[in-house]
Amino acid sequence: MSHIAITLEVNEEQKDLLIAQLSEIAFEGFEEQENKLIAYIPAQDLDEAALETILQPYGIGYTKEVILPTNWNEVWESNFQPVQVDDFCGIRAAFHPPFDPKPAYEIIITPKMAFGTGHHATTFSMIRLMKDLPINGKRVFDFGTGTGILAILAEMMGATAIDAIDYDEWAVNNTVENIQANGMQKTKVWQADTLEGIQSTYNIILANINCNILLQFMGEMRRILADDGQLLLSGILTTDEEKITEAANAVGLVLTRKQEKDNWLALQFGLNKS
Numbered sequence: 001m002s003h004i005a006i007t008l009e010v011n012e013e014q015k016d017l018l019i020a021q022l023s024e025i026a027f028e029g030f031e032e033q034e035n036k037l038i039a040y041i042p043a044q045d046l047d048e049a050a051l052e053t054i055l056q057p058y059g060i061g062y063t064k065e066v067i068l069p070t071n072w073n074e075v076w077e078s079n080f081q082p083v084q085v086d087d088f089c090g091i092r093a094a095f096h097p098p099f100d101p102k103p104a105y106e107i108i109i110t111p112k113m114a115f116g117t118g119h120h121a122t123t124f125s126m127i128r129l130m131k132d133l134p135i136n137g138k139r140v141f142d143f144g145t146g147t148g149i150l151a152i153l154a155e156m157m158g159a160t161a162i163d164a165i166d167y168d169e170w171a172v173n174n175t176v177e178n179i180q181a182n183g184m185q186k187t188k189v190w191q192a193d194t195l196e197g198i199q200s201t202y203n204i205i206l207a208n209i210n211c212n213i214l215l216q217f218m219g220e221m222r223r224i225l226a227d228d229g230q231l232l233l234s235g236i237l238t239t240d241e242e243k244i245t246e247a248a249n250a251v252g253l254v255l256t257r258k259q260e261k262d263n264w265l266a267l268q269f270g271l272n273k274s
Contacts, residue, residue, distance in 0.1 A: 007065070008055070012263060025047060026042070027040065043066065087101075094108050125261050128259045130154070139201070141224065142154070142164035152182050155185075161186055205229065228271070236264065237265070256269060
């Protein structure tokens with residue numbers, strides 16, 4: 001099957017927003033470069049009118065290239081490098097040698113087309129927040145799991161039950177594969193784009209998505225958060241901190257910690273007990 005590569009000249013603030021929007025019109029792979037985003041789509045699925053509608057508010061154009069049938073695993077294998085978050089968590093593919101010295105937790109993933117390899121500032125900062133979180137014995141929910149990295153890390157840190165969802169079937173299948181590769185047994189994942197129907201409550205909710213989705217589901221995330229729970233959010237630009245914090249405050253949550261990297265934030269909220 002031939003693919004089309006759409007190359008966009010973008011800044012860092014636009015990349016995640018465009019990845020989210022382009023995923024909704026059948027784009028299924030993304031390559032991030034400095035000031036550039038390359039988006040891949042099966043040739044027969046390209047709707048240039050829909051693409052131009054998405055790009056118009058950004059004021060950016062694009063170039064198009066036909067890519068002949070490609071072994072995508074070879075592509076990502078040639079580009080994917082191990083990631084280490086301090087001495088706490090290392091993320092590598094199966095073909096990489098183990099970390100030396102070994103971090104506290106080592107995760108093996110096959111990222112393929114799913115988001116969340118640890119390279120991006122949002123995932124990196126979420127892991128840093130998790131480092132100091134008492135996860136042992138807790139119930140965890142991962143909203144927008146991507147490759148499953150955060151859910152897998154939560155189980156490694158001793159969570160007793162981990163539920164994870166993603167709207168994208170590819171991401172769900174990839175998470176299942178990564179759960180198995182790491183020998184996890186307490187993490188469950190399924191395809192969903194809403195929190196409706198979830199009646200359980202969780203001690204920790206992880207949501208590394210994007211600002212608009214976080215705002216849309218703030219009330220629902222609070223509904224399934226236990227009264228002693230912690231809500232960790234990322235996919236937030238520094239310029240969006242105020243509106244995310246205001247939305248959290250409106251449902252009774254207060255900011256307790258944050259991490260910043262490359263103009264992206266990860267924020268931790270707890271229940272306002274005052």
